[in-house]
Ligand SMILES: Nc1ncnc2c1ncn2[C@@H]1O[C@H](COP(=O)(O)OP(=O)(O)OP(=O)(O)O)[C@@H](O)[C@H]1O
């Protein structure tokens with residue numbers, strides 16, 4: 485029986501049937517503002533609180549902006565004491581390196597392996613993987629490189645979230661099959677309300693909640709409830 489690791493994100497472990505599996509890789513999908521970054525950052529913060537070091541790899545936001553976006557937990561504190569490492573593939577203003585080409589998936593795997601090994605990292609987030617995926621016109625090398633990345637993380641026992649911008653990792657089936665689970669975040673609009681939801685689309689090796697569940701984002705972070713969002717009128 486594989487070991488469960490509690491994400492620590494309120495409500496998430498319940499819809500996952502008890503938590504994530506250690507060493508496995510999960511996709512987080514959803515459109516703009518769906519909560520992908522906040523949820524995956526909270527996964528790292530809750531991990532750090534439980535003694536699991538985290539690595540956040542981002543192509544989107546310079547590292548120094550992140551702490552301001554996360555209102556809950558002590559993100560900055562965890563960064564300061566080394567329990568949470570933020571690596572931005574986008575240089576900060578004033579930095580001379582603008583060559584992002586070196587961060588193809590193979591280069592990224594090499595770099596991440598270095599961090600994981602030297603810092604005893606147990607949780608990893610890639611926010612997002614789209615920029616890396618887009619570098620590949622051909623699916624075959626993409627699949628191979630992603631496989632190598634996932635296998636490396638598994639060999640070090642890292643539980644990993646891959647953030648995909650867009651409705652679903654299913655827009656690229658080769659990617660969907662690669663991950664051990666998919667959590668979709670989104671919004672449902674009715675004539676008078678907009679409700680956030682989280683839904684487990686796939687979770688290898690366990691029964692899980694199949695329903696969309698209402699999700700809230702607030703000063704305390706993410707809260708996934710057992711309420712089914714209201715459909716239509
Ligand atoms: N303190 C807060 N209280 C309530 N809602 C918040 C708070 N902070 C952020 N949000 C909500 O979370 C949204 C941003 O979530 P997040 O950045 O995780 O989305 P995302 O899925 O990563 O989007 P993108 O694909 O654009 O990166 C905001 O648009 C806002 O609606």
Ligand SMILES: [Mg+2]
Pocket residue numbers: 520521522611
């Ligand atoms: Mg984001």
